[in-house]
Amino acid sequence: MRDELWFPQVIWNSTIDDLDNDSLKSYVYQKVEEEKINPPIGKPNQPWHSVSLIIEENNEVKKLVDRLNKKLYTICDDVGLHPVQLYDIWANVNPPGVANQLHAHIPAIFSGVYYLDAEEGQGDIVFERHDGGHTCLPVLIKEPTPFNQKSVTYKSQTDTCYVFPGWFKHRVTENTSNRDRLSISFNYGA
Amino acid sequence: MPLHNELWFPSPIWSGKFFNVDNDELKKFAYEQKERDTGVSISNVGGWQSKPIGKGLCSAIDTLVNNLDREFNEISKQVGLPQLQVYNIWININPKGAVNLTHDHMGAIMSGAYYVQAEQGNGNIKFERPDDARYYLPTPVKPEENTPTYFNTQVCEYASLTNAVYLFPAWLPHRVEQNIIDKDRISVSFNYGIY
Numbered sequence: 001m002r003d004e005l006w007f008p009q010v011i012w013n014s015t016i017d018d019l020d021n022d023s024l025k026s027y028v029y030q031k032v033e034e035e036k037i038n039p040p041i042g043k044p045n046q047p048w049h050s051v052s053l054i055i056e057e058n059n060e061v062k063k064l065v066d067r068l069n070k071k072l073y074t075i076c077d078d079v080g081l082h083p084v085q086l087y088d089i090w091a092n093v094n095p096p097g098v099a100n101q102l103h104a105h106i107p108a109i110f111s112g113v114y115y116l117d118a119e120e121g122q123g124d125i126v127f128e129r130h131d132g133g134h135t136c137l138p139v140l141i142k143e144p145t146p147f148n149q150k151s152v153t154y155k156s157q158t159d160t161c162y163v164f165p166g167w168f169k170h171r172v173t174e175n176t177s178n179r180d181r182l183s184i185s186f187n188y189g190a
Numbered sequence: 191m192p193l194h195n196e197l198w199f200p201s202p203i204w205s206g207k208f209f210n211v212d213n214d215e216l217k218k219f220a221y222e223q224k225e226r227d228t229g230v231s232i233s234n235v236g237g238w239q240s241k242p243i244g245k246g247l248c249s250a251i252d253t254l255v256n257n258l259d260r261e262f263n264e265i266s267k268q269v270g271l272p273q274l275q276v277y278n279i280w281i282n283i284n285p286k287g288a289v290n291l292t293h294d295h296m297g298a299i300m301s302g303a304y305y306v307q308a309e310q311g312n313g314n315i316k317f318e319r320p321d322d323a324r325y326y327l328p329t330p331v332k333p334e335e336n337t338p339t340y341f342n343t344q345v346c347e348y349a350s351l352t353n354a355v356y357l358f359p360a361w362l363p364h365r366v367e368q369n370i371i372d373k374d375r376i377s378v379s380f381n382y383g384i385y
Contacts, residue, residue: 001206001261001357003268006340007319008197071193078195080339082328109326129199131320132361136299138272138384145270146198167322190328 008146011127011154012075012112012163016067021116021158024060028091028116028182047098047172049185050091064114064184065089068161072110072188075163084109084188094123094181100172102128108166108187115183118156122181123172125162126153130169156181200340201320204265204302204357205348208257213306213352216250220281220306220376230280233365237288237375242278251279254304254378261357262300262382274300277381284313284375290366292318298360298381305377308350312375313367316347320362350375 031050055065065086076083087108094100100123105111113125128134128151141148154162156172164170166187175181220240229238243251255276262274277298284290290313295301303315324344348356350366358364360381369375 001204001264001355003202003204004340004346005197005200005202006317006343006346007321007323008200008340009321010195010197010341012193012195014193074193079341080337081342104322107326109328127198130322131199131201132294132296133199133320133359136296136359136361138299140272141270142266142272143270146196147200147202147269148271149199152198165323165326167326 007131009127009129009165009168010079012071013154014071014161015159016064016114016161017159019063020060024058024064024116024184025182027058027060028093031091032093047100048093053089053091055089061089068112068186071161071163075110081109082190084190087187087189089184089186092183092185094172094175096175096178099123099174102169102171104169105166105187108189110163110188111166111186112161112163113183113185114161115156115158117180117182118158119177120155121175121177122156122179123175124153124155125170125172126151127164127168127170156183201317201359201362202269203317203346203348204261206261206355207353208254208304208355209353210257211254211304212250216248216306216378217376219248219250220283223281224283233290233293234282234284235289235291237282237284237290240281242280251378255279258302258380258382265300265357271299272384274382275385277383279378279380282377282379284366284369286369286372288375289313289368292363292365294363295360295381298383300357300382301360301380302355302357303377303379304355305350305352307374307376308352308354309371309373310349311369311371312350312373313369314347314350315356316345316365316367317358318345318363318365319343350377
């Protein structure tokens with residue numbers, strides 16, 4: 001029999017290893033200082049995220065956006081979409097003990113994350129299926145496959161970049177280390 | 191590192207043809223059942239749907255189930271599931287004007303349809319994407335280039351053709367288009383799962 005795999009949730013991963021992460025980290029902490037609200041960093045069990053970054057404000061952010069634009073151009077071509085444009089980009093700081101609850105990025109077509117400072121224990125990203133399969137598939141499976149899983153976990157690693165559909169629900173596990181987890185997230189749309 | 195992609199939670203549709211099912215016998219059995227059974231009303235509008243057909247009542251259906259058992263055995267291995275068994279199997283007769291509204295087969299793991307008598311105009315089966323992408327994806331998608339892909343399309347369509355068989359995840363919403371010709375569309379649907 002012939003099989004065709006319709007409507008998959010695609011996760012693109014790559015590394016961006018030519019950015020000055022120290023400079024970006026300084027910039028992010030500068031933002032934290034400027035925005036000591038929203039909520040303030042260090043407040044138990046709440047992640048901090050910045051307001052939208054102004055791309056021209058920092059050269060490394062400009063470089064990151066340039067790299068992302070190229071990736072998104074390739075992705076759109078691959079999946080038969082017109083090129084999309086960046087419409088939001090922001091920084092995240094997850095102090096120890098903090099996690100992000102399940103969410104999607106309405107109304108982005110593509111979303112993603114770049115890790116500035118993230119290693120084992122600082123909180124992985126977990127994508128969850130919402131196509132009905134999570135209610136029908138048996139608990140006991142023979143071996144994990146992309147078809148029969150109810151969630152999939154991607155490691156948060158410095159320099160790694162993940163891009164995924166904006167509707168693909170995801171969460172971040174608790175930062176169990178004693179260091180902040182820093183990342184930059186973004187949304188692309190038509 | 192170049193972009194690497196991974197495809198998660200796809201909705202596979204398996205397609206093929208069975209040539210060892212006696213369609214004439216099955217057709218005769220279908221109309222006999224229709225005479226004596228008022229049937230059930232689920233997704234069918236204007237069409238007749240039988241109650242579940244038991245084993246041993248129609249040798250053509252028994253042959254069909256043997257074929258399906260073999261195919262689902264392979265599919266289970268492919269997708270990493272335990273062996274699947276038939277839950278229920280039933281006959282559909284859609285005369286001119288009949289349709290099946292969008293539905294899924296919740297409770298089963300895999301479902302499918304085999305076409306006993308079907309041709310162009312009898313009503314194709316259309317599968318709708320089961321996620322939230324319809325609220326996000328732009329329309330139209332490069333209409334001038336007409337490049338629907340597995341990722342960007344909202345619906346995929348499979349032709350109803352005699353001897354064709356389509357197998358799909360039970361949770362995948364689907365519908366049958368209106369039969370616009372004078373000939374009945376006869377199919378057998380089924381659910382598979384784990385006991």
